[in-house]
Structures are given as structure tokens and as C-alpha cells.
Amino acid sequence: MFDRKVREQLREVEHKLDILEVYFTIRDPGTARSAEAFEGLRKTLINANKTVQIHRGHLIELDRLASTIDDIGLMRVKVSELMQQMGIGRFASLDSPDAYEITGGTGGVLQVDRPAYVDFQSGQLLARGSAHYEPSAPSSASGPEDDGAAAPVVDVAPVDADAAPAVEEVGAGLESDQSTGESR
Numbered sequence: 001m002f003d004r005k006v007r008e009q010l011r012e013v014e015h016k017l018d019i020l021e022v023y024f025t026i027r028d029p030g031t032a033r034s035a036e037a038f039e040g041l042r043k044t045l046i047n048a049n050k051t052v053q054i055h056r057g058h059l060i061e062l063d064r065l066a067s068t069i070d071d072i073g074l075m076r077v078k079v080s081e082l083m084q085q086m087g088i089g090r091f092a093s094l095d096s097p098d099a100y101e102i103t104g105g106t107g108g109v110l111q112v113d114r115p116a117y118v119d120f121q122s123g124q125l126l127a128r129g130s131a132h133y134e135p136s137a138p139s140s141a142s143g144p145e146d147d148g149a150a151a152p153v154v155d156v157a158p159v160d161a162d163a164a165p166a167v168e169e170v171g172a173g174l175e176s177d178q179s180t181g182e183s184r
Contacts, residue, residue, distance in 0.1 A: 025037055058086075061078065062079070065078050087120040089117065090115040091115055091116055091117075091129075092129070094110050097131070099116040100112070102132065103131065104132040105134060105135070108134050108135040110133055111132055111133070112131045116129035
């Protein structure tokens with residue numbers, strides 16, 4: 001009890017010291033440390049602005065395409081291209097069940113309903129997919145087929161129990177995922 005209280009007080013003191021350090025850093029912009037901090041902030045803001053401009057451009061492309069096409073397959077192709085440009089991959093491998101939220105069933109064969117999404121560069125899981133158990137074995141391990149192009153499929157494997165899944169082989173032998181159907 002006493003030990004826990006001391007640790008809490010120590011954390012509170014450390015937090016207050018961090019606040020004081022930030023205060024003194026920004027109070028006197030003439031120091032080297034302040035100049036370094038402001039330069040880092042400036043670069044971060046510039047990069048954030050570039051990212052916003054990229055996303056706006058993608059949304060404009062998608063809106064133009066969506067307002068002029070009759071075939072959803074063309075939209076899927078464009079979305080796939082944009083995802084590849086951004087380094088995002090779709091995967092529907094059941095080798096990494098932690099990448100999926102199990103939405104139903106308790107036993108049988110695991111069936112992917114929605115793929116998960118991963119960052120190619122870091123291997124970080126960006127969005128979990130969903131899957132359910134079916135009592136009988138389906139004809140294929142993936143979901144319903146569609147005729148549109150999709151983002152590349154990559155297999156992911158957990159690095160350790162506490163870490164997010166990572167891409168096993170970035171860009172090597174990527175296949176198109178034909179298993180996702182229309183978005184839900």
C-alpha cells in the first residue's frame with residue numbers, strides 16, 4: 001500500500017518535471033534546444049499538410065470516378081491503385097486469426113467476411129477484418145468472388161503475442177484478392 005502510494009507520487013512529480021521542461025524549452029526560443037524543438041514541429045506540420053493534400057487528391061479522384069462510371073469494377077480498380085500508392089494491402093489469409101474479429105459460430109471452418117488491412121512498410125495492422133465459423137467446409141477458404149480488381153493480398157504473422165501482425169514478405173509475389181465482394 002505504502003509502496004504504491006510512493007510510486008504514484010513519484011509519477012506525479014516526474015509528470016510535473018516534464019511540464020516544466022517543456023515550459024522552459026518554449027519560453028526561451030533563443031536556445032539550441034528550443035530551436036531544435038521548433039524545427040521538429042515545423043517539419044511535422046509541413047509533412048501533415050502534404051499528407052492532407054494527398055488525401056484530398058485521392059478523394060477528388062474517387063468522387064470524379066464515382067460520378068461518371070456505371071461499372072463498380074472500375075471503382076474497385078482505382079481504389080486498389082490508390083491503396084497501393086499509400087502502401088496499404090488487403091489480406092484474407094486465415095494464418096493470422098488475430099487479424100480478424102470473429103463475428104459468429106463456435107467451431108468448424110473459419111470463413112473471411114471482410115479482409116484486414118496492413119501497412120506494407122511497417123507491417124502494422126491498420127484495420128481488423130471480420131470472419132465467422134461455418135459448420136461445414138465451404139468450397140474455398142475465401143469469401144464470395146467478385147469481378148473487380150482488389151488491393152494486393154499479403155500474409156501476416158504475429159511477431160509476438162503482444163505485437164500487431166507484421167507483413168511476412170513485402171511486395172514479393174503479391175496476388176489480387178478476389179474474395180471480398182462489395183464493401184459492407
